[in-house]
Amino acid sequence: VRDRVDKLGFVTPEATWLRGPLGDLAADAFASREFRERGFVNAGAAARRLDRHRRGELTAGNELWRALCVELWAREFL
Numbered sequence: 001v002r003d004r005v006d007k008l009g010f011v012t013p014e015a016t017w018l019r020g021p022l023g024d025l026a027a028d029a030f031a032s033r034e035f036r037e038r039g040f041v042n043a044g045a046a047a048r049r050l051d052r053h054r055r056g057e058l059t060a061g062n063e064l065w066r067a068l069c070v071e072l073w074a075r076e077f078l
Contacts, residue, residue, distance in 0.1 A: 015061025
């Protein structure tokens with residue numbers, strides 16, 4: 001089992017979460033002045049990708065989740 005390359009740990013459903021209520025939190029975060037000013041992530045691109053993800057035009061749950069986590073971390077610790 002230890003040597004299996006197809007083994008994954010606990011896989012979280014980011015794509016599903018971001019198409020539900022968590023998508024509202026992400027949209028608010030990506031639209032915030034602080035998010036834009038921090039410049040860690042291109043705010044306009046993140047908002048557009050989130051919108052397309054929520055409409056089902058693409059699957060970008062993992063990258064959007066990471067951008068949201070960076071912003072929530074920054075709000076807490078910076």
